Amino acid sequence: MKYAVVTGTSKGLGAAIARLFMQASIHVIGLARHENQDLANEDLPGQYHHVTVDLADLQQTEQKLQEVMDDLKTKPLQAVYLVQNAAVVTPIEQVGKQTSGELTRHVHVNLLSPMIITNLWLQGWRESDISCVIAHVTSGAANRSVYGWSAYGSSKAGLDRYTQTVALEQEQLGTGKKVLLFDPSIMDTDMQGEIRSSDESQFSDVQQFKDYKQHNQLRSTEKVARVLVDRLLKPEDLVNGQYLSVKELL
Numbered sequence: 436m437k438y439a440v441v442t443g444t445s446k447g448l449g450a451a452i453a454r455l456f457m458q459a460s461i462h463v464i465g466l467a468r469h470e471n472q473d474l475a476n477e478d479l480p481g482q483y484h485h486v487t488v489d490l491a492d493l494q495q496t497e498q499k500l501q502e503v504m505d506d507l508k509t510k511p512l513q514a515v516y517l518v519q520n521a522a523v524v525t526p527i528e529q530v531g532k533q534t535s536g537e538l539t540r541h542v543h544v545n546l547l548s549p550m551i552i553t554n555l556w557l558q559g560w561r562e563s564d565i566s567c568v569i570a571h572v573t574s575g576a577a578n579r580s581v582y583g584w585s586a587y588g589s590s591k592a593g594l595d596r597y598t599q600t601v602a603l604e605q606e607q608l609g610t611g612k613k614v615l616l617f618d619p620s621i622m623d624t625d626m627q628g629e630i631r632s633s634d635e636s637q638f639s640d641v642q643q644f645k646d647y648k649q650h651n652q653l654r655s656t657e658k659v660a661r662v663l664v665d666r667l668l669k670p671e672d673l674v675n676g677q678y679l680s681v682k683e684l685l
């Protein structure tokens with residue numbers, strides 16, 4: 436049996452990744468606050484199981500992930516995948532006008548919960564030699580400063596450094612476990628809708644993002660997810676710390 440734990444499967448890229456895993460006979464455990472009835476109703480070789488969790492709540496995140504790990508350990512597994520895709524872009528606002536609560540939630544969802552989950556994951560599979568691949572979804576915003584995206588750029592930059600450090604450790608330890616980054620570029624999702632709905636005083640590039648939508652420049656999540664899942668299905672070809680960029684691969 437092969438299993439994938441995917442965060443943020445209620446919609447957007449996470450839902451598309453889950454569906455492709457299921458098509459490839461990989462069972463998916465999806466983590467998000469909202470369920471995804473379409474995935475639950477799919478008749479595919481891999482099944483979908485939903486776990487409701489608010490990744491901004493770190494105690495809840497740890498508890499739910501531990502329950503998932505305990506359940507997985509009862510199964511005859513050949514391979515496990517972890518795809519940490521859930522993220523928020525908000526607050527979209529200049530520094531000096533954000534609230535501490537918004538910032539706390541942002542960093543919990545985008546950076547701390549992925550760190551907690553990856554830590555528990557590697558702890559759980561340390562003594563196991565089944566195939567184990569982790570992918571963290573990042574953004575080009577990690578590598579450039581965007582007016583209004585201080586939180587998003589910082590949390591994604593933190594995720595990049597964290598991921599590459601984990602990859603370096605796993606490589607030096609010779610565990611065979613692979614950890615990589617996936618940059619999906621711009622996609623037609625609710626996150627893009629949130630970006631477009633911001634005011635120019637909060638996000639100075641807002642017109643450019645409205646133009647992306649108007650000129651059909653946003654990729655579909657299905658197309659983007661396929662780039663990632665196709666590669667994850669061949670773990671032997673993956674390199675620890677690899678940065679998979681849709682812009683370069685499509």
Ligand SMILES: NC(=O)c1ccc[n+]([C@@H]2O[C@H](COP(=O)([O-])OP(=O)(O)OC[C@H]3O[C@@H](n4cnc5c(N)ncnc54)[C@H](OP(=O)(O)O)[C@@H]3O)[C@@H](O)[C@H]2O)c1
Nearest residue numbers: 443445446447448467468469489490521522621622624626
């Ligand atoms: N869209 C783009 O153009 C773009 C570009 C570059 C990078 N990315 C990255 O791609 C990934 C997917 O983005 P997307 O566009 O698909 O986003 P999206 O449509 O907004 O979906 C985000 C997903 O994350 C989950 N999520 C958010 N907050 C959560 C919380 N507190 N607890 C649990 N789950 C939570 C949501 O589930 P619930 O609301 O049900 O909890 C949802 O399933 C993100 O990492 C994003 O940064 C996106």
